[in-house]
Amino acid sequence: MCGLCGMLGGEHWTEEAAGAGASAPRRAERLRRVGFANTVLVHYGLRLDDWQGSSYVLSSRTGRSEIVATLVDAWQAAERMLGRGCDPLEPALIERLEREA
Amino acid sequence: MEGSAATPVNIVTGFLGSGKTSLLQRLLASPRLADSAVLVNEFGAVGLDHHLLRRIDGDVVLLQSGCLCCTIRGDLGAAIRDLHSRRERGEVPYFRRLVIETTGLADPVPILATIMAEPVVRHHFRLGNVVTTVDAVNGAGHLERQPESVKQAAVADRLLITKTDLAPAAAVAALRRRLERLNPAAPLIESDPARRVDPEFLLATDLFDAAGKSAEVRQWLAAELRRPGAPSHDGHHDVDRHDARIRAFCLRHEQPLDWTAFGIWLSMLLNRHGENVLRVKGLLNVRDSERPLVVHGVQHLVHPPIHLDRWPDADRTSRLVFIVRDLDRARLQRSLAAFNRIANPAAAIVR
Numbered sequence: 001m002c003g004l005c006g007m008l009g010g011e012h013w014t015e016e017a018a019g020a021g022a023s024a025p026r027r028a029e030r031l032r033r034v035g036f037a038n039t040v041l042v043h044y045g046l047r048l049d050d051w052q053g054s055s056y057v058l059s060s061r062t063g064r065s066e067i068v069a070t071l072v073d074a075w076q077a078a079e080r081m082l083g084r085g086c087d088p089l090e091p092a093l094i095e096r097l098e099r100e101a
Numbered sequence: 102m103e104g105s106a107a108t109p110v111n112i113v114t115g116f117l118g119s120g121k122t123s124l125l126q127r128l129l130a131s132p133r134l135a136d137s138a139v140l141v142n143e144f145g146a147v148g149l150d151h152h153l154l155r156r157i158d159g160d161v162v163l164l165q166s167g168c169l170c171c172t173i174r175g176d177l178g179a180a181i182r183d184l185h186s187r188r189e190r191g192e193v194p195y196f197r198r199l200v201i202e203t204t205g206l207a208d209p210v211p212i213l214a215t216i217m218a219e220p221v222v223r224h225h226f227r228l229g230n231v232v233t234t235v236d237a238v239n240g241a242g243h244l245e246r247q248p249e250s251v252k253q254a255a256v257a258d259r260l261l262i263t264k265t266d267l268a269p270a271a272a273v274a275a276l277r278r279r280l281e282r283l284n285p286a287a288p289l290i291e292s293d294p295a296r297r298v299d300p301e302f303l304l305a306t307d308l309f310d311a312a313g314k315s316a317e318v319r320q321w322l323a324a325e326l327r328r329p330g331a332p333s334h335d336g337h338h339d340v341d342r343h344d345a346r347i348r349a350f351c352l353r354h355e356q357p358l359d360w361t362a363f364g365i366w367l368s369m370l371l372n373r374h375g376e377n378v379l380r381v382k383g384l385l386n387v388r389d390s391e392r393p394l395v396v397h398g399v400q401h402l403v404h405p406p407i408h409l410d411r412w413p414d415a416d417r418t419s420r421l422v423f424i425v426r427d428l429d430r431a432r433l434q435r436s437l438a439a440f441n442r443i444a445n446p447a448a449a450i451v452r
Contacts (some may be wrong), residue, residue, distance in 0.1 A: 011397075014364035032147040033361050035253045039443045040365060055252045057373060072401075084190065088369040097439040097449045 012070040027053055037071065038101075043093050044086060046078050110181075110199045110216045111304045115234030116243040116250045117205030120263030124234055124298065125202055133300040135167030138188075138196040140180055142204055143172055161193060169196055177201070177212060178219045185225050187400055199226060200304065208249050209233075210379075210400055217402045228404065230307050233257035233287075237268035240276050242441040244283075254280055254348055255379040255424045256399060259303050266293035286321040286348050286382055286411030286422045308395060308407055318395060319413045321382045321422050347379065350430045352437060354419040357388040360406075360442030366440035367396070367403065370433075377428055383421035384413070388444075396421075402409045 014033070030050055037048045041058075049057045051067060058077045059065035066077045078086050087093070113128075115121045125141065128134055156162045161171045173180045187193045203209055209231065216228045233253045235243070238261070243250035254260060260280050265273050277289055292298055308314045363385065371378060378400060385394045385406075395407045423433065438451035 005121050013405045014368050016405055029361065032423050033365070036362055036443045040369070040440075071368045072372055079372075085373050086369060087373045088366055088436050089374070089428075094432075094436050094439045097442060 012072070014071045033071070037074065039097070040086075040088075040093070041078065043096055044078060044082055046081065048074055105422045107225055108197060108199055109229030109305075109307070109309065110201060110226045111229045112201050112203060112209055112212055112216075112231045113234070113255075114203040114207065114209045114212075114231065114253045115205065115261075115263075115333045116218070116236075116240070116253065117245060118239065119205065119234040119243070120261070120292075121202055121234050123263070124232070124261065124292075125200075127298060128300055128304075129164055129170065130166055130167055131300050134198070134200070134304075136194075137198040137200055138169040138171060138184060138193070138195055139200045139202070140171050140173050140177075140184070144364055145252070161187075163194065167194070169193055173201075178215050180224055181215070181219075181222050181226065185221075188383040198229070198304065204356040206249055208252055213256065213399045214402055217399070217404065227309065228399075229309075230258040230304055232259045232261060232303050234263050235276065235280060237262050237273045237276055237291075238264050241272070241279065242251070244279065248353060251283065251347060252379060254283050257284055258307065259304070259313050260284065260287045260289045261298070262289065262291045264293065265291045283347055283349065284380070284424055285381070286424070288320055308397070314395070314407070315409060315411070315413050318384050318393075318409065322384065322413065322420060347424065347426050348423045348430075349422065352421040352423065352430070352434050354386075354421075354437060354441065356441070356448055358419050358441055360385075360390075360394070362441050362444040363387075363437075365443070366413045366437055367398075370436070371398065371401050371403065374425075374428060377426040378423065379426065380423060381397045383419065384409075385419045385421075386417050387419075396451060424432045 015030075030053060034048050034050050034056065041048055045061050048057050049059070051057045056068050056074055057065055057070055058074050058081070060081050064081055066081070068074045068077050075086055105219070113121055113125060116319070125139065129139060161169065164170055171180070171184060181199070182200070184193070188195060201312065203212055204357045213228060213231070215222060216226055217223055229310065233256070235250075235254060240250075244254065262276060262280070273291065277291075280289055290298070290303075306317060308317050367381075380397075380399055382397045385396065387394045391399060391412060393412050395409055397404050421437075423430075435451050438448065442448045442450070
């Protein structure tokens with residue numbers, strides 16, 4: 001996705017609040033998003049952290065890390081680090097989420 | 102989230118000879134398009150002479166209907182940005198809608214991507230209805246042989262079967278069934294030179310139109326009733342056929358969805374499989390929101406979600422209409438449910 005989103009004031013769709021009254025403050029919602037993403041990323045040995053409320057840092061157990069702007073960028077960076085695809089339709093990932101989530 | 106003041110952009114696409122130009126000629130003459138600008142590949146093909154009011158410069162002419170008509174020279178993004186700056190500077194009449202004609206051989210997705218993702222364009226314009234012409238005489242053959250033709254039909258918001266006066270009724274009916282399977286969410290309109298086309302319904306009634314958005318969502322949901330998974334009646338089951346690998350289906354999720362978990366799921370799905378998700382349109386029952394949320398996307402791109410004022414019917418189930426190539430419905434359904442359990446571990450597992 002485009003790195004200019006922030007500069008031009010456009011919010012990525014995954015960062016939009018769903019509730020009409022935006023029940024959770026933006027920062028709290030962001031941390032919740034990071035927590036949920038980590039439930040998935042642990043499957044690949046990766047971890048996402050919030051970076052100053054404006055970006056995310058994706059890191060691997062071997063110490064590689066990359067700053068990303070959006071969730072979409074995070075999936076792309078994860079695939080680069082892993083050298084393979086991160087597929088939400090992969091049976092092992094689905095079974096893990098069914099078992100552990 | 103509440104809609105947008107951005108200028109809607111309609112795409113008129115369709116295979117070579119499918120009647121795009123005839124449709125454009127009829128639209129250009131319509132007073133309903135008086136405050137629109139139209140980007141065409143070349144003036145000559147549209148035959149503007151008898152509509153012409155004045156030539157603004159080499160690439161831009163003003164028509165008697167009030168419609169502005171421009172040629173696309175080279176890059177589409179640059180053509181739109183140029184038109185936008187001319188409008189801002191008052192060099193061309195103010196237009197409230199932009200209509201783009203694609204070339205017949207074009208894969209429409211990069212054009213949709215330009216509108217939805219090009220950094221400058223997407224701040225001033227938004228994607229409106231995609232209108233696809235399919236001709237009743239040659240359309241079935243194009244769908245069989247030309248992958249672009251299948252994509253053009255699959256991404257459509259309105260499907261127009263043209264030249265119905267030149268084809269046998271049985272052929273028109275078979276084409277209609279085939280298009281309904283390929284893209285059950287798009288209303289199908291049969292057209293011949295004697296029949297009036299309604300520019301409003303083709304171009305303007307969409308998700309952002311306050312009066313039209315609820316009706317538009319009802320159209321998608323009616324797709325479920327047309328049972329797109331039903332077996333073909335025309336006897337064609339050749340897996341090499343370009344449209345045989347493309348299927349439409351509707352996922353349903355009974356419990357309210359968590360928007361954050363849904364965002365993680367859809368962003369991951371489109372990152373990995375966006376190439377094969379030709380279109381996704383959904384009406385979601387989201388936790389913490391009284392009103393339903395509408396999402397729609399094309400391949401890797403998703404439009405920011407929109408709230409509807411009210412549910413279009415009594416059903417509060419989340420429904421997602423997918424038009425995909427080579428993706429399995431049951432797997433998608435199970436994956437969606439598994440991801441939603443991240444936010445709601447008590448939710449049922451879907452097998």
